Amino acid sequence: xxxxxxxxxxLAELYRDDPDRADAxxxxxxxxxxxxxxxxxxxxxxxxxPFARHMPAGLVPAALAQGAxxxxxLQMEGKARLILQGERPLNAxxxxxxxxxxxxxxxxxxxxxxxxxxxxxxxxxxxxITIDGEVTGPLEITLxxxxxxxxxxxxxxxxxxxxxxxxxxxPQAAGNQWGNxxxxxxxxxxxxxxxxxxxxxxxDGARFTGHHGADSHLSANGPAxxxxxxxxxxxxxxxLVAIRMNGAPIPQMHGAPAxxxxxxxxxxLSQKWFTRIxxxxxxxxxxxxxxxxxxxxxxxxxxGSRNTGADFTDMESMPVRSVLTSHAHGTRLPAGTRSLDIRxxxxxxxxxxxxxxxxxxxxxxxxAMTVAAPPNRHSxxxxxxxxxxxxxxxxxxxxxxxxxxxxxxxxxxxNWNPQGYGANPVSRAAILVG
Ligand SMILES: Nc1nc2c(c(=O)[nH]1)N[C@H]1C(S)=C(S)[C@@H](COP(=O)(O)O)O[C@H]1N2
Ligand SMILES: [Mo]
Numbered sequence: 001x002x003x004x005x006x007x008x009x010x011l012a013e014l015y016r017d018d019p020d021r022a023d024a025x026x027x028x029x030x031x032x033x034x035x036x037x038x039x040x041x042x043x044x045x046x047x048x049x050p051f052a053r054h055m056p057a058g059l060v061p062a063a064l065a066q067g068a069x070x071x072x073x074l075q076m077e078g079k080a081r082l083i084l085q086g087e088r089p090l091n092a093x094x095x096x097x098x099x100x101x102x103x104x105x106x107x108x109x110x111x112x113x114x115x116x117x118x119x120x121x122x123x124x125x126x127x128x129i130t131i132d133g134e135v136t137g138p139l140e141i142t143l144x145x146x147x148x149x150x151x152x153x154x155x156x157x158x159x160x161x162x163x164x165x166x167x168x169x170x171p172q173a174a175g176n177q178w179g180n181x182x183x184x185x186x187x188x189x190x191x192x193x194x195x196x197x198x199x200x201x202x203x204d205g206a207r208f209t210g211h212h213g214a215d216s217h218l219s220a221n222g223p224a225x226x227x228x229x230x231x232x233x234x235x236x237x238x239x240l241v242a243i244r245m246n247g248a249p250i251p252q253m254h255g256a257p258a259x260x261x262x263x264x265x266x267x268x269l270s271q272k273w274f275t276r277i278x279x280x281x282x283x284x285x286x287x288x289x290x291x292x293x294x295x296x297x298x299x300x301x302x303x304g305s306r307n308t309g310a311d312f313t314d315m316e317s318m319p320v321r322s323v324l325t326s327h328a329h330g331t332r333l334p335a336g337t338r339s340l341d342i343r344x345x346x347x348x349x350x351x352x353x354x355x356x357x358x359x360x361x362x363x364x365x366x367x368a369m370t371v372a373a374p375p376n377r378h379s380x381x382x383x384x385x386x387x388x389x390x391x392x393x394x395x396x397x398x399x400x401x402x403x404x405x406x407x408x409x410x411x412x413x414x415n416w417n418p419q420g421y422g423a424n425p426v427s428r429a430a431i432l433v434g
Contacts, residue, residue, distance in 0.1 A: 047394040047432050054364040062396050063330060063430035078251070080107045085176040089113035089218060090253075094181040096429075099345055100325035102375075102382060103156060104184040106251050112161050112182060114288070115215045115224025117253060118273050124249065124257030129196075129241065133210070133278030136201030143243060143257055150191040150199075155238055155263075156379035158185045158347045160318050162266030162294050166420035168413035171304040173420025180323050180427055185345065185380045188261050190242035193277070194235040202231075202279060209234045210284035211260060214273035217287070226286025227268050227294065231279065233316070238263050238378045241274065263378035264349040266294050266315050266421070283314075292418045303416035312417070317349030319424040320409055322356055322383065322401035327431065335392050335434035343384035346371065348403035355402040356383040360395050363411070363426075369399075392434030400426045 042048045045063040049055065074082040074092040082092035092111040099108065121127060125144035132138040141149070161182035163175050176182075210228040217224050233239060242250065242261040250256040255272025262269040268288055278284075288294060292309035301307050324344040333340070346353040352374060357366040369385035389395060402408040413423035 042394065045394045045430070045432075047392070047434065050391045050393040051361040051364070051395070054362040056362060059362070061394070061430065062428040063394065063432075065428075074111075078107060079111075082108075082110065083179075083181065085178065089115055089224075090117065091176050093176075093178055094184070095328065096179070096181055096323040096344070096427075097325055097328040099181065099183070099185075099323050100343075102185070102345075103246060104186045106186075106246060106248070106254070109184045109186065109251075109254060110161070110182045111253055112176075112267060113215070113224070114268075115217045118214045120252050120256060127257045129258065129274060130276040131196055131200040131279075132276070133280055134203040134206035135197070135279055136203060139196070139200040141196075146191055146196075146241070147243070150195050152189055153192060153240070154187060154189045155240070155376050156185055156187050156374075157238060157240070157261055157263035158183060158378060158380045159261060159263060159267050159270055160184075160321075160347070162268055162315055162318070162421050163419070164318075165321065165413065165423035165425070168423035168425045169303075169416055169420050170413070171416075173416070173423075174418060175420050180321060182267070183321075183323070183347075183380075185347070186245050187247065188240055188242040189244035189247070190240035190258075190261065192237060193239045193241055193260065194237070196241060197234060197277075197279065205281045206279035207231055208280045208283050210278040210280055210286055211269065211271040211274070212276040212278075212286075213255075213259075213271045214275050223287055225268060225271075225288045226284070227266075227271070227288045228280065228284025228286065229262065229265065229269050229314075229316075233262060233265060233269075234277075238376075264317055264347075266318065268294055294419075294421060296417050296422050297415055300415055301417070307418060309418070315421050317351065318347075319422055320346070320348035320351070320353065320401045320403040320407060321424045322346035322353075322399050322409065322427065324397060324399050324427065324429050327397070327429065329429040330432075331429075332432045333389075333434075337389060337392075337433050339386055339388050340431075341384070341386050342369075342397065343382065344399065345380040346383050346401035347380035348401065350378070351403045351405060352377075353381045353383075353401050354404045354406070355408075357400050357402070357408075358385065358387055359398040359400075360387055360389065360431075362396065363398055366400070389431075389433055393432075395431045395433065397429045397431055398426050399429075
């Protein structure tokens with residue numbers, strides 16, 4: 001007879017390899033975790049589950065929800081232990097607990113490439129940027145001239161991949177399976193894009209931008225990515241042509257010597273190795289525009305269905321989201337720990353964050369955290385608070401932010417789309433006491 005121990009271990013393995021099946025095995029059709037199933041689940045997560053009575057039917061414990069084999073980590077000089085999402089092109093995500101700094105250090109900054117990273121240039125000051133299209137006087141300017149001619153401003157700006165949170169979608173959407181960590185909040189120094197555009201003379205017919213960079217697609221066939229946006233966003237005072245990150249030259253991986261920084265909108269607009277911006281009367285047609293790229297349904301579609309994206313709309317301001325940074329997912333705390341000071345960051349695209357709530361009883365009750373004001377618009381905001389843990393055992397910290405228009409993170413990712421944009425469900429971190 002297989003011992004209880006074997007059964008427990010195989011359940012943990014089953015959760016790792018096939019969470020859906022494991023779930024069916026544990027939950028059956030009864031919809032409540034009781035008796036032997038509760039014991040097995042407790043063993044699989046490594047502790048008793050004090051709030052099991054509140055655990056929603058079918059919930060895969062956060063402790064077991066990781067994909068087969070667990071994550072792989074990036075090993076790169078100058079970089080922290082980021083979660084590797086892909087090597088060609090190179091993509092890496094920041095674990096939430098490495099987003100604890102108010103200003104994201106270069107080492108902890110996530111990496112998102114659509115092509116190959118260009119070689120560094122010998123003389124950054126000679127790097128040229130072109131402004132053309134619907135302007136009265138096309139401009140070509142070196143970074144040396146740019147610094148002389150225009151006011152430099154410094155801002156803390158959140159930059160988040162349009163696909164951040166994608167792993168929250170069921171069924172799985174195409175692309176890197178980001179958790180919440182394709183986000184950063186560095187201190188950027190640069191020239192306001194609008195100052196540059198005005199210097200070139202914005203024509204009345206200019207409605208959209210098109211962005212260009214120096215990197216090429218892995219196929220060596222054209223640019224890696226070339227996106228554009230409505231001109232209003234280009235004229236926002238926080239949209240920068242950045243030349244410094246955290247007071248230092250921008251690292252090569254992050255777009256040296258100059259990049260666009262379009263805070264609060266999909267990170268793909270923040271062109272790295274930035275060489276040219278064109279103003280246009282019609283939406284840009286570069287790589288990453290149209291179809292289902294960086295576009296979301298206006299009317300929800302059936303999850304998993306095919307769609308050409310013809311009726312979709314370009315993703316603009318990113319939805320509200322929060323990260324827990326004080327405790328890594330899977331943290332073990334000493335037996336007898338009954339209260340815990342926790343903290344994290346929250347942001348909401350062009351909006352600000354009005355509240356963050358936390359639950360440790362699978363959403364039965366929620367507690368408001370303290371949310372700090374942002375140092376400037378488009379910066380993320382620190383949240384913090386103290387939670388009570390009534391006993392030893394397995395807990396999940398659930399955290400949920402609400403934006404300044406009253407929209408909270410939903411319990412499940414909504415508005416499914418083929419390329420997986422805009423998933424911002426309530427997040428969960430597993431905590432073991434004892
Ligand atoms: N030239 C260029 N710019 C780019 C990209 C790219 O592949 N090439 N990726 C975009 C995407 S999708 C994101 S999310 C951000 C990521 O910036 P990071 O790698 O500095 O974190 O850069 C954007 N700018
Ligand atoms: Mo992105």
